[in-house]
Amino acid sequence: MKGRRSSVGSFRAMRVLWLVLTLTTAAQASAYEHFASPDGKLEAYTTANWPDGTGMKLFLRRAQAHDAGTLLWKNNRWIDAKWSPDSRFLAVVDHFDGHISNVYVFGVATADAEPRLLYHTPGLGTYDVKWEVMSRDVARREIILRKQVKHKTPDKITHEKVTARISSKPLKLEESH
DSSP: OHHHHHHHHHHHHHHHHHHHHHHHHHHHHSEEEEEEOTTSSEEEEEEESSTTSOSEEEEEEETTOOSOOEEEEEESSEEEEEEOTTSSEEEEEEEEETTEEEEEEEEOSOSSSOOEEEEEOSSTTOTTEEEEEEEEETTTTEEEEEEEEEOSSTTOEEEEEEEEEOOSSOOOOOOOO
């Protein structure tokens, strides 16, 4: 009987050790990518959206903070983020489908304030249209985007530059997904 208790105790100890190691590994691996603001005060980072590791969530928080921060965006595929040089704007590229992406530009005053949507690409969720952030002109409140369109004609893909004006008033978000 005594031997059986010690083996049960050993089994429990091993389960606890396994759980601790699993949680530690999960916490370290939970963040996919970090996007530090140029001024070093804020960071955006991505984690898995679903328990099986698929999709992404994008959070915003103070640099070096250990809290989760504010959930800014989530999808079923992947997300990219680009800061403006003055750290006032965060462009989020939402690749929610292999054939579709959209760009959303948020005004970011501080990590404690609610980010405000100030721009989104036109035609949200348009099939075979992909967007990429190329550069920005903070003084003019513009970002330069590259739009790629895959046409129904076989092998015809066009690229164009789009100058997007960042508004000063928050927009209502009309999600495409």
